[in-house]
Amino acid sequence: IHVIDQVLLPPEKPVTYFEAGTDVALLTRIDPTFESSLASKSGGKEVSISFCNLSARSMLVYWIFPSGARRQWRGEIAPGKLDICEGTFENHVWLIADEHGKTLGLYIVGDQDAIIVNTQ
Numbered sequence: 001i002h003v004i005d006q007v008l009l010p011p012e013k014p015v016t017y018f019e020a021g022t023d024v025a026l027l028t029r030i031d032p033t034f035e036s037s038l039a040s041k042s043g044g045k046e047v048s049i050s051f052c053n054l055s056a057r058s059m060l061v062y063w064i065f066p067s068g069a070r071r072q073w074r075g076e077i078a079p080g081k082l083d084i085c086e087g088t089f090e091n092h093v094w095l096i097a098d099e100h101g102k103t104l105g106l107y108i109v110g111d112q113d114a115i116i117v118n119t120q
Contacts, residue, residue, distance in 0.1 A: 025114040032103035041070045044090040050115040053077045057117050064093035
């Protein structure tokens with residue numbers, strides 16, 4: 001028999017793993033079901049993008065061509081690792097997938113350096 005003397009509640013404010021500053025934007029995840037309707041646009045300002053894997057499994061990163069096709073960017077990013085793409089452009093679409101290629105999220109780069117943090 002266990003006596004319950006209090007109710008455990010989650011913290012009022014969610015834990016933040018990364019807080020973007022004025023120089024780097026933390027990109028917001030777009031629902032994976034939109035993959036077929038998003039594609040990178042040509043031109044624009046050159047920026048860099050960082051991929052931070054805070055999940056317990058490897059992730060794959062893809063750039064979405066203007067045609068809508070996927071192109072894998074480098075190899076897997078292991079749990080706890082960070083990788084940086086120094087040369088991308090605003091309005092480019094990036095896709096994060098699990099080690100089997102299943103889409104976890106889509107992200108559109110804005111007009112400044114950015115980071116994608118995967119926790120799934």
